[in-house]
Amino acid sequence: MTSAAEPVPRLRSWWGWGYQDAHPDEAECLALGALLPGTLARPLPVPRVADLAVGRPAVTPPPSLARLVSGDPGDRAAHAMGKAYRDIARALRGRPGRIPDLVSRPTGDLEVADLLDWAGAHGVAVVPFGGGSSVVGGVEYRGDAHRAVLSLDLTSMDRVLEVDPTGRSARIQAGALGPVLEDQLRPHGLTLRHFPQSFEFSTLGGWLATRAGGHYATGHTRIDNFVQSLRVVTPAGTSTSWRLPASGAGPSPDRLFLGSEGTLGVITEAWMRVQERPRHKASAALAFTDFRRALDAVRAVAQTDLAPANCRLLDPGEALFSGASKDGSSVLVLGFESAHGPVDGRLAAAVELAREHGGRVAAGEEGAAGAGAAAEGAAGAGSGAVGAWRAAFLRMPYLRDGLARMGAVVETFETAATWDRIPALIEAVRAEVGAAARAAAGQPATVNCRLTHVYPDGAAPYFTVAVAGRPGDEVAVWDDIKAAATDVLHRHRATVTHHHAVGRDHRPGYDRQRPEPFALALRAAKGALDPHGILNPGVLLD
Amino acid sequence: MTSAAEPVPRLRSWWGWGYQDAHPDEAECLALGALLPGTLARPLPVPRVADLAVGRPAVTPPPSLARLVSGDPGDRAAHAMGKAYRDIARALRGRPGRIPDLVSRPTGDLEVADLLDWAGAHGVAVVPFGGGSSVVGGVEYRGDAHRAVLSLDLTSMDRVLEVDPTGRSARIQAGALGPVLEDQLRPHGLTLRHFPQSFEFSTLGGWLATRAGGHYATGHTRIDNFVQSLRVVTPAGTSTSWRLPASGAGPSPDRLFLGSEGTLGVITEAWMRVQERPRHKASAALAFTDFRRALDAVRAVAQTDLAPANCRLLDPGEALFSGASKDGSSVLVLGFESAHGPVDGRLAAAVELAREHGGRVAAGEEGAAGAGAAAEGAAGAGSGAVGAWRAAFLRMPYLRDGLARMGAVVETFETAATWDRIPALIEAVRAEVGAAARAAAGQPATVNCRLTHVYPDGAAPYFTVAVAGRPGDEVAVWDDIKAAATDVLHRHRATVTHHHAVGRDHRPGYDRQRPEPFALALRAAKGALDPHGILNPGVLLD
Missing domain, CATH: 3.40.462.40 (FAD-linked oxidase, cap domain/gating helix)
Structure with missing residues (x-):
């Protein structure tokens, strides 16, 4: 039964920030341009997928994976880049980053693992993709060392699977966008209260993989501190840490995956510490x-x-x-x-x-x-x-x-x-x-x-x-x-990023900032977990 | 000039907890024994180093390192074990763990690196040793895969090297015992306020390497959260992270070394967040x-x-x-x-x-x-x-x-x-x-x-x-x-340790608790940083 009152979903922009209907119109563009000397007389036209040269996918997945995979040009174009200024400018000039061959939308861990297995066996790069709001080149592919590129869109995994009211925590799938997970926590009187500027257009998994900062100035800020346990599908197996309020058992497994930006595995769910709504x-x-x-x-x-x-x-x-x-x-x-x-x-x-x-x-x-x-x-x-x-x-x-x-x-x-x-x-x-x-x-x-x-x-x-x-x-x-x-x-020994992540755009600064022995350790860990080097190539490590 | 008022240093026990003069006397032992049915009629005698079979060191360091190294039997016996019940019982029964061949007391990073180089080249196991208060078998050697065992005692590196009053932080050498570092912070009106039960007999480096918990119930508890940057000497080079209040640049380098229990490198100093004294x-x-x-x-x-x-x-x-x-x-x-x-x-x-x-x-x-x-x-x-x-x-x-x-x-x-x-x-x-x-x-x-x-x-x-x-x-x-x-x-999915660490005693539980992909990553990181496998063998990993 379709209700007349059912809300019409707002359309996301494939090339620009957020919702299409919230984009500045021509008049607003002109007013903005007037703030800066030397800008154009008229706004550049809104770019269209139809004007892009979207080629045919270089690979075909096996029938068992076909239902998870899309080769639709619009879908692929929307997964070609994040939402950095650099991305917007490239789209406006008709020169986007490399468009992925395929977009996949797994619905569970086993499907993620199957996709990684297939990609590893066929030299296909896998770029994990949450809300696609990266402003550091975190969700595109650069280079040509791989036979094809698969964008792994997690947003079909967007459920709050369990709520523990006693310990105020919730098991949440990584592909849930901010409003999607808050909507599911609200009936329990709980909230994650993680509000990065990208809240509407970024996912829990993206926040975890990039060590996101919410917009609170102190205290409840960094997503790192609100992780109780992580589930990460890697090419070498699935890592599930125990739900613990704290532990001193060796280096924290979760802290290795937090900030790994899709290079060590795909975060598929997390138990998160949630809280009562403020009164x-x-x-x-x-x-x-x-x-x-x-x-x-x-x-x-x-x-x-x-x-x-x-x-x-x-x-x-x-x-x-x-x-x-x-x-x-x-x-x-x-x-x-x-x-x-x-x-x-x-x-x-x-x-x-x-x-x-x-x-x-x-x-x-x-x-x-x-x-x-x-x-x-x-x-x-x-x-x-x-x-x-x-x-x-x-x-x-x-x-x-x-x-x-x-x-x-x-x-x-x-x-x-x-x-x-x-x-x-x-x-x-x-x-x-x-x-x-x-x-x-x-x-x-x-x-x-x-x-x-x-x-x-x-x-x-x-x-x-x-x-x-x-x-x-x-x-x-x-x-x-x-x-x-x-x-x-x-x-000035100021970090190359506090909460936007490294991606590809911050690699020059990150490579100089990261202690070399840690680089050795990270490279070795990557080799062990991603032996075929398919996971988000070029991010953090070469 | 020696002053008559100079305090006489209290003597530490080589086999038991803390200071010799604080040990229960025979009467107190008997009173304690009376609390438990079936205990002995008289206390076991206090064990003596002279009764141990302390052999000759199996290796001789080169002249350049000789001044850093001691082969004194009492010194070696005091570095043979930590202070777990198991250690006390073994000492009382005259069957301590393997006594290290040598004890070294480096005074700086370069000396630590020199000792690691020598040990790596000669198949000598290196067991980092702070206050020696481990209750999990963290500072002893078990097995016989190495030619000799060197206990690396950090307590000669015990200075507060710098204080930043603006950002309320201090650069502190890892070998400083709790009271030693607090004494140096007090004139600045500052305090680390990390008070584990072992406070008097454990070091900053030990706290960091084991992810110690202070005795505060909430908030200012885990040492992990008060680390601004770490300096770690590894066989593959020295890792120095930047002093940062927070960073989102990749996985945290510090969090890999926190809890590494001496298996990846030797923590030699840290910038720590300190605070005003409570009023x-x-x-x-x-x-x-x-x-x-x-x-x-x-x-x-x-x-x-x-x-x-x-x-x-x-x-x-x-x-x-x-x-x-x-x-x-x-x-x-x-x-x-x-x-x-x-x-x-x-x-x-x-x-x-x-x-x-x-x-x-x-x-x-x-x-x-x-x-x-x-x-x-x-x-x-x-x-x-x-x-x-x-x-x-x-x-x-x-x-x-x-x-x-x-x-x-x-x-x-x-x-x-x-x-x-x-x-x-x-x-x-x-x-x-x-x-x-x-x-x-x-x-x-x-x-x-x-x-x-x-x-x-x-x-x-x-x-x-x-x-x-x-x-x-x-x-x-x-x-x-x-x-x-x-x-x-x-x-019950309760962690094998909240703040005592894994050491050797908790390996069976730790091995079952740790996610297998994280074990793969940790083993690879260990191989990259400690290629000769000399650092605290048997702890965390084989």
């Missing part, structure tokens, strides 16, 4: 004239045990772009939440600390409504600076694509460093990456910064670089910007 | 008639965000033995601490939760003094149940050795499991391990339990089994108890 929320926003003092304020808050859910510092450019401030101030957004008791006291203590460092609470910016919404991953508004930031946060990737259609190059990259290095690091990125962008594009460039995550010993700055590209050569401009960014981060 | 403390003790309800109370507290520093549940036997209760009640010890603000509100909320589950606050048991002391790793008393528990906690290993001299077999083992499994697990251990102890010894046995660490999703129970041994066959009785314990834990 108490409070938030505030403070303006700072002096960014350096704002940094000190953030550090002071991070070094207490107040544990804010949100502690996000926007520099003047970020604050202006998101509408959180119009007067050149930096803005600190503070939010607290708890399932157990009021958080007003913690908010008041954090605000007081921020005031001691020169923060000013704007009128109407303190209260219980704003941060509650800001701390929600899905819908939810807010008022004033908090609400403005919130709305901009979810809309940001769509705006990036609008800018890309106007010929702009927009690179976002994030890192983390200890507090002693943070001020000089941010200065150096602004100066050097800005200069590289200007030199590469021959146009004025902007570099904005926000702190997204804070720790007692350091912080995670997130940078946005925007400049009008050289028409047709946008990817070359991006390459120069990326090289400059990688170089600055390395010289 | 606010409060504690309470509650008695429960019903142990099951006490478990529910602990779970309720663990599933809030109250984060008690201490949340330790003693079953009636533990409470009686430690003097915390004499009426057959279970006792819950709660403690809170903060460097930033009062904790009375959190204590009150936790006490209220415990009361709702049937807990009764004993007179004089709630206040600011007790848990403060209870939460201090070094000296510090307390009053009532909290103080009694505290005093017994530090004295426990000494009492175990006194019981051992009376011919008793005392096994302590710990584990962790999810809450849904905890009640049945504890029941099964009491019944089955108790039965095994009675059967092996032909004497009545006691099995006591406490929860040492609690998590939202589970808890870590710690068991003490005591029974009079068969004179001369104490190790065989212990073997039977250990086999029964390992079997019960495995059937």
Whole structure:
């Protein structure tokens, strides 16, 4: 029985961020372009699969696997790349990455294992694919060392299989997108509360394989800490760790697979620690004239045990772009939440600390409504600076694509460093990456910064670089910007990625950062688990 | 200039726990023996090195290394074993484990590397040795596949090399014993606050290599979480990870070495996250008639965000033995601490939760003094149940050795499991391990339990089994108890160790618990980093 009230599924874009119906229209593209000198007079057209040269698959799977596999050109094109700026630019210019020969959608571990067996025996590269939101070249194939490429789409494995209310944990399949798993946890009064910016378009498996960060500033942030056990299908067998609250039995098996980005095996499910839904929320926003003092304020808050859910510092450019401030101030957004008791006291203590460092609470910016919404991953508004930031946060990737259609190059990259290095690091990125962008594009460039995550010993700055590209050569401009960014981060001993992962785009920085003995160990582990070298070739290791 | 006021260093025992002057005297041994039916009439004599057959070293190091190496029989005997009951029993019966040929005390990374090079070239097994407090056979050599055995004692590398007050972190050499590193942090107003029961007799490197747990019940517990970066000398080169508050760049290099128990390399130093010393403390003790309800109370507290520093549940036997209760009640010890603000509100909320589950606050048991002391790793008393528990906690290993001299077999083992499994697990251990102890010894046995660490999703129970041994066959009785314990834990999917490590004694359980693909990866990593197989052979891997 089909109901007239059944919602029409929203269509995902094969080339750009998120939903097609949320893409900026031509007018919005033009308005975005007007923000950056030197952009195009008219937006580039929306790319069409029909214009791509999608060849025939180079391999045919055996009949036993045929029902799991699609050779549809649209399906294959949508699995050719992630959603980095570089990917968007290549799609807009009709030069996407290598299009996989086949897309498979297994429905269980045995089917994953069968696909790996077949791929290993036939020299077919396997690229695990969750929501496809990688911004680091994590889900495409580069090179030609394999006979064919199979995109392994996990999104048919999207069920919450078990819930343990006593230990507040849930067994969840890796292919569940954020809203899909939250919808299944909600009837139990539970939530994973992992809200990366890509929440709607990324999966549990992707979060685990890339060590994702949620948008909480402290505490409930890194997905790593909420793993109770993992199930990973490797070419050498299936690894299932025990459900344990903690263990000291040798190096953690789970921690080897967390961050392995599909190179050691395919994560198919995990028991995750979930929690009660928060009932108490409070938030505030403070303006700072002096960014350096704002940094000190953030550090002071991070070094207490107040544990804010949100502690996000926007520099003047970020604050202006998101509408959180119009007067050149930096803005600190503070939010607290708890399932157990009021958080007003913690908010008041954090605000007081921020005031001691020169923060000013704007009128109407303190209260219980704003941060509650800001701390929600899905819908939810807010008022004033908090609400403005919130709305901009979810809309940001769509705006990036609008800018890309106007010929702009927009690179976002994030890192983390200890507090002693943070001020000089941010200065150096602004100066050097800005200069590289200007030199590469021959146009004025902007570099904005926000702190997204804070720790007692350091912080995670997130940078946005925007400049009008050289028409047709946008990817070359991006390459120069990326090289400059990688170089600055390395010289300041700031990690090449805090939560976006390594993929293929961060390999130059990762290879220099990773201790060589660990590289030896990882390569050996890869050889043992993936003897045919079929799993996500080029990511992390060659 | 020697001052008359210079303190005389206390002498460590070569065979038993801790300091010689803290060992139970004959009268105390007799009193302990009286607690267990069937023990000896008189204590076994204190073993003497002079009675051991310590042979000549089978190898001679080159002149360049000679100054780092000792062949002194007393030194070698003190490095032959850790401090498990099994080790004490073997020493008392004059049958210690294999005595290492040489003991070396390097003073820096280059010397460690030189020693590994020499050992690798000459087939000499290297057993890294910190404080020597292993209770799992982690620091001895078993077998005969190597030409000789070198104990690598790190305690000459015991300095705090740098302190970063901005990011509250410190670079500390691995050979620093707990009090040694705390003494160096104190002038900076900082503390690592990692207080395992072995605090005085174990090192930072040992904690890292075994993934030690401090005695805090929640939050600041596992050493893993306080590592900013590690330096590890491996036969294949030295691994130095960057100082980072967090990173998403591939699998964590540090997490591979944490828990590697000396099999992949020698941890020589670490940047550790340290903290301000707490200024606010409060504690309470509650008695429960019903142990099951006490478990529910602990779970309720663990599933809030109250984060008690201490949340330790003693079953009636533990409470009686430690003097915390004499009426057959279970006792819950709660403690809170903060460097930033009062904790009375959190204590009150936790006490209220415990009361709702049937807990009764004993007179004089709630206040600011007790848990403060209870939460201090070094000296510090307390009053009532909290103080009694505290005093017994530090004295426990000494009492175990006194019981051992009376011919008793005392096994302590710990584990962790999810809450849904905890009640049945504890029941099964009491019944089955108790039965095994009675059967092996032909004497009545006691099995006591406490929860040492609690998590939202589970808890870590710690068991003490005591029974009079068969004179001369104490190790065989212990073997039977250990086999029964390992079997019960495995059937209940409770980890073979929560914080004692695997060593050699837990290999049977570990081998069954570890996912086979992870074993393949670990073996491959070991082969890459330790190609001659000299590092702590028999631990984790064959």
